[in-house]
Amino acid sequence: MPTAPTVTVSQLKEDLILCLSGEWRTFCLPEIKHKLSALKLPQESKVVIDLSSVDFLDTASAYLLKKFLKKLKRLKISYKIKEGSPTIMATFHMVNEFTPSPEPRTEQTSRFSLIFLLNFLGKMALEPLKTLLEALSFLGEVTIGMIKILIHPRRLRFITLVDLIHKVGASALPIVGLISFLIGVVLVYQGADQLRRFGAEIFTINLLAVSALRELGILLTAIVVAGRSGSAYTAQLGFMKLNQEIDALHVLGIDPIEVLVVPRILALLIVLPLLTFFADIMALIGGGIATYFLIGVGPDDFAKHLLLSIGEWTFWTGIIKAPVFAFFIGLVACFEGLRVSGGAESVGKHTTQSVVEGIFLVIIFDAAFSILFSVLGI
Incomplete structure (x- = not known):
């Protein structure tokens, strides 16, 4: 003892x-x-x-x-x-x-002082620049990962890709179809109400075709995908980051970009054009039903007038946008997911940022495409 x-x-x-x-x-x-x-x-x-x-x-x-x-x-x-x-x-x-080192003295700066204001403005200016540089670096890594898969297709995990296509595409059909159907109904009701004043209700079909096929079909589908699938991508990768599964892949010598990011972006690239086509069809169906009850145009006359109102590029101008929107929605979602650190609060923060940034980029690129098509005359 x-x-x-x-x-x-x-x-x-x-x-x-x-x-x-x-x-x-x-x-x-x-x-x-x-x-x-x-x-x-x-x-x-x-x-x-x-x-x-x-x-x-x-x-x-x-x-x-x-x-x-x-x-x-x-x-x-x-x-x-x-x-x-x-x-x-x-x-x-x-x-x-032993003499412990004294704690560094931190000067208390007033929240209303000039130094505090300059410090705040500096952070506000540098933080987006830092994020932009990180995003450009991430874009380069994703591009390299896609090139590797193009050169060696066997590196692509086909089962994972099919599963992602099912989750992003097939599971999104009900919500995309319902929204597009209702948008078609709304366009006909609003258009017919305005055109009736000029005795031109029949041109409601032209309004429906151009609005749904060129703009609203792809735009609403991309926004739904950004809010539904983009947030899911961010949350999944975020929790994998917190659980150190990303670090485990690095330890095993596996590239997380190639395994986790590239299949998700490829799934969106495949699915979004198909969802856009489905949304266009549902919008036209909804508009056709509304046209029958509101204007009295039967299905045969509706189809004939619809074919006359659709130009050579009316359909393709919407479909061309889909792969671009898909790429940037997937890129932003995966980028924000891999930036998660700390805890669940960080997952929520970056998931919100992912959805907001994804929708913002969709609208920005949609405006850019509109200007480009206007310049090209299509």
Whole structure:
């Protein structure tokens, strides 16, 4: 059994001898603290602290002894150390000579000061630039990953791609079809109400065809995919990042871009044009039904007028946009997912950013395509 720590006080001529003995261990700290604080030493006396009888001294007990020596200095009591075994003295000197570095002083800046304002504006300016550079680097990595798969198609995980196509495409058919159908109905009702004033209700079919096929079909489908599949991509990759599954792939020598990112983007590239075509058909069906009840145009007349109103590029201008929108929706979703760090709050933050940035890019590129098609005359 360990020997209990003891403190014995004796007088030798003008000196007070404090003889420490026993084993000074962490679990005895309350007892050690009590014995040291109970010592009543006269001011300006001379004390000899004898460590020769100490059998064991750990760092916690040595720290209490260091605090006791500081107390003696405050009371102007001079002391000398009678050394014990080399092990005991090594521990004592290590603790006694240790001086923790002071915490750096941080100046409190007022939230309304000029320095705070400049600091805030600097961060607001540099943060988007930093994100843009990271996104460009990520775009390069994805491009390299796609080139590798084009050169070596066997590197593509076909089963994963088919599963993603099912989740992104087939599972999205109901919501995309319902939204497109209702948009077709709304376009006919709103268009017919305005054109009736000029006696041109029949041109509602032209309005429906051009609006659905050129713009609304692809735009609404891309927004639904960005909110549905883009957020799912971000959340999946984010939790994989938190669970250190991405790090495990690096350790195994597997490129996460090639395994996780490229199949997801390829799935969107395949699915979004098909979903756009389905959305166009559902919008026309919804518009045709609304036209029958509102204007009285039968299915045969509707089909004939629809064929006359569709130009050479009316359908393809919408479909051409789909792969571009798909690529950037998948790119943003995977990029934000791999930026997740910390915890669940970060997953929510980057998922929101993914949806917002994806929809923003879809609208930006849609406007750019509109200007391009207008310049080309198509």
